[in-house]
Amino acid sequence: MGCAMNCFEARRDFRAFWRRELSSERREAFLAHLRGCPGCDGAFRNFALSAPVMHSDVTPERRREDSPRVREAVPARRPAMAYRATARRREWFSISAAAMALAAGVVAAYLSVSAPVGNLNDVLSQQEPQVEPVVDLFGPGTAQTFNQDGGFAG
Amino acid sequence: MLAIARSVERRWSATVKPDQELIAEALNGQAGAFAELASRHRAPVERLCQRFFSDHELARDLVQESFLKAFAALKTYRAEMPFAAWLRAIVINLCYDELRRRRRKPEELVGDFTEPELDWMQLVNTASPEDIVAAAEERRNAHDLAHRLLDMLKPDDRTVLVLKDSEDMSVSEIAATLGWSEAKVKIRAFRARQVLRKHAERMLSAERRWAAR
Numbered sequence: 001m002g003c004a005m006n007c008f009e010a011r012r013d014f015r016a017f018w019r020r021e022l023s024s025e026r027r028e029a030f031l032a033h034l035r036g037c038p039g040c041d042g043a044f045r046n047f048a049l050s051a052p053v054m055h056s057d058v059t060p061e062r063r064r065e066d067s068p069r070v071r072e073a074v075p076a077r078r079p080a081m082a083y084r085a086t087a088r089r090r091e092w093f094s095i096s097a098a099a100m101a102l103a104a105g106v107v108a109a110y111l112s113v114s115a116p117v118g119n120l121n122d123v124l125s126q127q128e129p130q131v132e133p134v135v136d137l138f139g140p141g142t143a144q145t146f147n148q149d150g151g152f153a154g
Numbered sequence: 155m156l157a158i159a160r161s162v163e164r165r166w167s168a169t170v171k172p173d174q175e176l177i178a179e180a181l182n183g184q185a186g187a188f189a190e191l192a193s194r195h196r197a198p199v200e201r202l203c204q205r206f207f208s209d210h211e212l213a214r215d216l217v218q219e220s221f222l223k224a225f226a227a228l229k230t231y232r233a234e235m236p237f238a239a240w241l242r243a244i245v246i247n248l249c250y251d252e253l254r255r256r257r258r259k260p261e262e263l264v265g266d267f268t269e270p271e272l273d274w275m276q277l278v279n280t281a282s283p284e285d286i287v288a289a290a291e292e293r294r295n296a297h298d299l300a301h302r303l304l305d306m307l308k309p310d311d312r313t314v315l316v317l318k319d320s321e322d323m324s325v326s327e328i329a330a331t332l333g334w335s336e337a338k339v340k341i342r343a344f345r346a347r348q349v350l351r352k353h354a355e356r357m358l359s360a361e362r363r364w365a366a367r
Binding site for chain 1: 201204205208275278279282283284286287290291293296297299300301303304315316319320350351354355357358
């Protein structure tokens with residue numbers, strides 16, 4: 001029986017195992033660890049999904065059944081739909097969240113605009129503004145002034 | 155036997171010119187010198203491009219473009235650096251630019267899986283590790299699915315992951331090649347692994363749910 005292996009060592013050896021670079025003794029220890037450790041076994045299976053590109057030096061030739069034309073003709077099965085449904089749900093969730101945020105923004109904007117105007121009207125109706133009608137437009141000597149109605153005074 | 159091997163090696167090393175000599179000849183206008191250089195380094199360049207793109211035509215175009223760029227910039231090459239490393243930097247930057255150019259929304263990439271892809275996922279879920287490795291070598295759909303999984307990563311994340319995990323480049327080498335800080339490289343590598351693991355788990359659990367029905 002080979003030496004015992006811990007999780008850290010096993011995960012470090014994923015790539016070497018994939019590339020068949022482990023010695024037979026270490027390979028046995030690696031496989032024994034995977035058989036007894038569901039966490040590392042699952043991690044290896046996740047690793048195996050990207051490993052054909054990441055850790056293999058040879059790309060197999062495309063077979064007839066793998067050609068794009070045939071791939072398009074082959075109907076997909078449900079798991080992909082389930083996976084895509086998750087993505088769609090996520091998309092709908094983000095759209096509805098954006099819509100709610102927009103609605104909240106519109107309500108907030110309406111309140112901030114309508115409330116002060118109401119108060120200002122109340123204030124204006126209660127007291128008449130006192131405007132001093134003296135505006136010197138052309139400097140000293142040619143002083144012309146506006147009255148309260150907007151016309152020139154004298 | 156050993157003596158024969160040594161004599162063959164000696165004869166081979168006597169006839170094969172080093173890279174630096176070929177570069178000098180190419181700079182002097184000998185067209186055949188760069189062609190020989192290109193054929194010598196073609197395999198690793200092709201392999202690197204194929205780690206980034208599943209489309210063989212695109213990978214081939216990028217290989218061509220890499221050598222064209224290398225030829226055009228040959229005067230700037232300094233002998234302190236191995237030619238292979240200099241060429242690799244050109245290829246990496248080309249692939250990175252292409253990844254960014256072709257960037258699509260992740261939702262677009264989550265399409266339906268084909269029967270062969272689902273068969274491969276089922277095998278990954280149920281077979282022994284040894285069988286998985288053996289099967290991956292002869293299944294083109296394993297490569298296609300791996301590319302689809304890697305396509306879900308952002309261009310920065312994917313580039314770092316490929317360079318670090320596949321090409322065995324160090325953090326400082328990656329940082330120098332891409333012009334990033336080492337901290338950025340480390341963060342990107344960490345994030346890329348997390349995202350990849352999450353998507354792989356999701357794919358395999360979708361297949362398990364289907365198989366359980």
